[in-house]
Amino acid sequence: MDVQEFREFGKAAVDYIADYFQTIRDRPVLPSVQPGYLDDLLPKEAPQTGESWQDVLQDVDRIIMPGLTHWHSPNFHAYYPTAHSFPAIVGEMMSAGFGCVGLSWMASPAYTELEVAMMNWLGKMLHLPEEFLNCSEGPGGGVIQGSASEVTFVCLLAAKERKVKELRQINPELTEGDIKGKLIAYSSDQSNSSVEKAGLLGSMPMRLLPADDKGRLTASVLLDAIEKDKAQGLIPCYVVANLGTTPTCAFDDLNDLGPVCNKEQLWLHVDAAYAGTAFSCPEYRHLLNGVEYAESFNFNPHKWMLVNFDCSAMWVKDARYLVEAFNVERIYLKDNHKGLAPEYRHWQISLGRRFRALKLWFVLRMYGVEGIQKHVRNQIALAQYFESLVRSDDRFQVCTSSMGLVCFRLKGDDRLTKNLLEKVHQRRNIYVIPGQFHQRFVIRFAVCSRITERSDIDYAWQEFLSQAEEIVPCSKGDIGEKKGIAAIGLCSAACEKICSEKSK
Amino acid sequence: MDVQEFREFGKAAVDYIADYFQTIRDRPVLPSVQPGYLDDLLPKEAPQTGESWQDVLQDVDRIIMPGLTHWHSPNFHAYYPTAHSFPAIVGEMMSAGFGCVGLSWMASPAYTELEVAMMNWLGKMLHLPEEFLNCSEGPGGGVIQGSASEVTFVCLLAAKERKVKELRQINPELTEGDIKGKLIAYSSDQSNSSVEKAGLLGSMPMRLLPADDKGRLTASVLLDAIEKDKAQGLIPCYVVANLGTTPTCAFDDLNDLGPVCNKEQLWLHVDAAYAGTAFSCPEYRHLLNGVEYAESFNFNPHKWMLVNFDCSAMWVKDARYLVEAFNVERIYLKDNHKGLAPEYRHWQISLGRRFRALKLWFVLRMYGVEGIQKHVRNQIALAQYFESLVRSDDRFQVCTSSMGLVCFRLKGDDRLTKNLLEKVHQRRNIYVIPGQFHQRFVIRFAVCSRITERSDIDYAWQEFLSQAEEIVPCSKGDIGEKKGIAAIGLCSAACEKICSEKSK
Known part of the structure; x- marks a missing residue:
């Protein structure tokens, strides 16, 4: 690859990343591939002769993209945030460029x-x-x-x-x-x-x-x-x-x-x-x-x-x-x-x-201390908003809330929360992982993506609510009685909406 | 930084790297800065508010570039090669992009x-x-x-x-x-x-x-x-x-x-x-x-x-x-x-x-096995060419030659070779490092850069020759006698050229 081709390939890759990020909210946060999925998509050996960058970039889209878990999707609430910013990406690239x-x-x-x-x-x-x-x-x-x-x-x-x-x-x-x-x-x-x-x-x-x-x-x-x-x-x-x-x-x-x-x-x-x-x-x-x-x-x-x-x-x-x-x-x-x-x-x-200092320098200069503070405060505020939603529903309990992380569970036996997490995982609309607190099974909800907004928190909460409804129906609906499961208490306004829709 | 700015910044960075690589042969391989040089060029604290990417990119040129050792200059012959290719750089960037x-x-x-x-x-x-x-x-x-x-x-x-x-x-x-x-x-x-x-x-x-x-x-x-x-x-x-x-x-x-x-x-x-x-x-x-x-x-x-x-x-x-x-x-x-x-x-x-596998995939696909073999063979051939140059001058001895690395020295006391290395370092035109072989001080000459050509090897050899001439003058010139240093033997055609120029 000569320098001119690099200019073309590099810029196409910049656009690819930009397009990816612009559409990330619409992608299912979790992939639906099975272990071994790549095996059928790749040759068993390296090619003897070089291929064009256009072919490879197409294969990124065809082969790699379906196997990505979108860590920077606003529906990713697992682990803790992992950083992602445009200044840092360019810093990483320039560091590789100097090599x-x-x-x-x-x-x-x-x-x-x-x-x-x-x-x-x-x-x-x-x-x-x-x-x-x-x-x-x-x-x-x-x-x-x-x-x-x-x-x-x-x-x-x-x-x-x-x-x-x-x-x-x-x-x-x-x-x-x-x-x-x-x-x-x-x-x-x-x-x-x-x-x-x-x-x-x-x-x-x-x-x-x-x-x-x-x-x-x-x-x-x-x-x-x-x-x-x-x-x-x-x-x-x-x-x-x-x-x-x-x-x-x-x-x-x-x-x-x-x-x-x-x-x-x-x-x-x-x-x-x-x-x-x-x-x-x-x-x-x-x-x-x-x-x-x-x-x-x-x-x-x-x-x-x-x-x-x-x-x-x-x-x-x-x-x-x-x-x-x-x-x-x-x-x-x-x-x-x-x-x-x-x-x-x-x-x-x-x-x-x-040269990891380069991306650090880029981030500190292009965000400034205030930009970083703003990011931290915004994510904490979103977590607190999520906490308030959980607290508004008596079927749930907030176990801990600290910084951008809320740990919560369904009241009662651990199996309820395990069941909830399983259902949510199966739907693949949001990604959360389990934790433990005082020997109880909890769901860890972390605000991770830089682009998470209040509406994404609402979306996540609806996801939990809709699945919880299958496990511990809201007392205001009539589903619980039909299933013979004792309802635990009053539920939130958001849940009421689900209940009333289900009752229709 | 929004997505549109990232497109602009990212592409400017691609061009910066491309321009850098196109001019790398003309840059002195070693920087001339002194320890602590950056201290005067940077503020003591991070900025409070964010700055533009244009300002930062200008500072890369102004502040970072003078402090780089150009590992991919064809005049870099130190250590061993460290890899650098355009497919790998883009792979690194996309890996950061997915994050x-x-x-x-x-x-x-x-x-x-x-x-x-x-x-x-x-x-x-x-x-x-x-x-x-x-x-x-x-x-x-x-x-x-x-x-x-x-x-x-x-x-x-x-x-x-x-x-x-x-x-x-x-x-x-x-x-x-x-x-x-x-x-x-x-x-x-x-x-x-x-x-x-x-x-x-x-x-x-x-x-x-x-x-x-x-x-x-x-x-x-x-x-x-x-x-x-x-x-x-x-x-x-x-x-x-x-x-x-x-x-x-x-x-x-x-x-x-x-x-x-x-x-x-x-x-x-x-x-x-x-x-x-x-x-x-x-x-x-x-x-x-x-x-x-x-x-x-x-x-x-x-x-x-x-x-x-x-x-x-x-x-x-x-x-x-x-x-x-x-x-x-x-x-x-x-x-x-x-x-x-x-x-x-x-x-x-x-x-x-x-996601380090991505850059590996890019390199294997865009070079193919044959591209990698060609690169290896080319660098070994260049090292063998350098070896032949060293052997052509009786003042020098080749201690080892293997793959892309030639270890050599001036015959006689170690101080001669140490002196040669010091002189070459001071001129900063090529970068080599010392080694030891059988308790003798040697110069390690490695073919490192992907873009090294035969003319770069000639350039490096001229660099050694010109400095060796100050230490152990060619017997064909008259400088040695003037300085009272015993000449050791016949020298190469390349050295003859220097000698005859000096004699003029």
Whole structure:
């Protein structure tokens, strides 16, 4: 493909994406393909000779599009939002266009330096303590990683490094193996699976301690666990606190946990993967209070901050522990500017690095801080609107509501809610996933797409209502009596509409 | 930014990339900025309100471009090639445009299924043994990872899992900790730093055994190390063989190493990050012989196969060890199609996944197998041409030449070659990096850019010659005598030209 063809293909692809996004609301959010669908549509081997881009682009439409789950459809309410914005898409494309691999400062100074600057911008936007920032005097700093999973793991390794060093200073006769075999980590049972995985990857058992009734890990529970482990000769090392858990978006209280971690010399890592973006709004910043107790902090601009996946922002108070854990220098990587710019390859798992700072820069400049705040506030308002709809119907109960996430269920046996979720899934008009809260089965409803509007929330609620009607009919209709199912209570105005239509 | 603005911005960016690539030959390959250059050019904080894309694109030109090292300049001969092609760039953009996160089959069936198919296409192109392929009956399969670093680490963890399971079956009284603390891994001292890093990350000491005079790890050296470790009560577990080492592109002989690994029940991982693409050419496929002894194999389409970073292809004979090492299931990730399509999140570190299969598909279709073979052969021919130039000048010696990489030096003391490299670096006309071979300092000259031509090789050679002339003048000129430096031998025709010009 020559440059001229690239101009044509690239622009056709831009139009394809634009058209896709303009029609995304009308597409069924979930695909209807079965596992193995692609098998029949593709040749078994790569073609021997090249094909035209026009043919390939047609096949994207024919083969790929039917197998996409439309994460940016306003009817996508599963997981948490994953970021998607036009500035970020163009940033990703230009990064690919330059195609450098930022494995050292010299390998492309702009890669490292824009990342340093963007991590300062982000950190200031969240009012992170100065000592976390690259622009501070000390050994702290920020870096872009690929995911919160990587971050949690990388910080675990740094914590291990620090603990080994600390204990060997006190007891020089201890071997690294003696110490490493006894290290132990903690988080709450509400933490993301990636936290447990970090323990597996790093060979440090991760105790998932019971959260309180608000989904929070408390200092007293943590302290109990620490005491028990110490009594058994284990060495507490690492704590992962959650600001915005995956199941219910619960917030650990850092002012509660932090002093324990500091006193016990545990590395406190704070994971705010989703909710971190909200700390850019003054009204939510208090949830980050106590972060000064932490050694590391992470949130994902690729979740709520409109920067396409992947872009996970991580800060540490002392980057030297990372560098010491990972540094495997070779002659072909030697540079002559040590100390003047960070060598980020020592801060992460891989050697190579994409230019992820570019899309971050594009988003921050083209949205501005106010644009991001507006986006956060809009999504929270939509979630609150959904919550009000759920509360208006007595058959339902809201279990939790926090940020852009509402967890709710049908009152009564879990089977009712499971049944509801199944019905909704089968219709494929909206996409939600299950969760658990206090051992009860709940439906997680997250406001995800950037283009979700109030009418989309109404649409989703109608979807739940219409299916709930089949399970627990509204007492105002006559369907319930016919089916012999006891109606639970008064239902909402929206439900009344369904009832009256059904009664006709 | 609305959709219409995205159309304009996206197309302007396509043109920007196209223009960049059309002028890349004329740009100095290395930037002339100093560490910290960006600090003065950027505000200290993110803007409060959004700015126009036109302003941002202008700033890319003003701020970013001067800080880029042009990896795709035909004067870039450092490291190894990193892939860059127009189909891949558009693939990356469309992947960002769809913006799904492939954390499960249901999260976007096309993501998983295209990856399954592409890993089959690639595996067949390389004539990998059937048992590695997704389309085989057994538990083997291929997956796209972000980097060879990740792969080497992930396979180390799977090897650990397998060894623990194996030993506990024989000795149920052994604890996991007993075993894990004694595991040991091996590779050659020629392996990439990422191999040593994998050992650090996975808490398994990585012995870097001395390679032979051709840069290869031999079975006898490996066996010696294994015996010594076993005698000390350690448990040999994991071997990383290199097909194309980073320093000199040396190839371990898998038919030599493989039987030892099998006999000793070590997990043999084969890393062909750069050279793997060449196995698509029948004349180089023999270098992969013996891969049937391996448990896992990896090469990076993002190096030589024209698929932009990141895209690292990994195959395993038995994926169950990965799944068992990493599986941390949660209710919000449950799916109902188990067994019909792989859940790739259990094959890797992170939970989320980009749609990297798309750019791979674009490249394979638009180049075809023949296009990739042609690219490989062309770059090898250019390296051989460079080698012939070096050999034509008696002041130089070629230390190794393999695939697209030539390592060479000035005869005599290492300081001469170091001096040469320094001078060449200072001029910033070409970019090469140092290496070591047999304890001697060498210059690594790799043919990297897709658009490198014979004239670019001539240009690079002239660059070396002109600077060598200042260090070891050609005996035919009179400059050497004036400076009192002993000339070493006859020089090439190209050098003669310089000499005669200087003598004028």
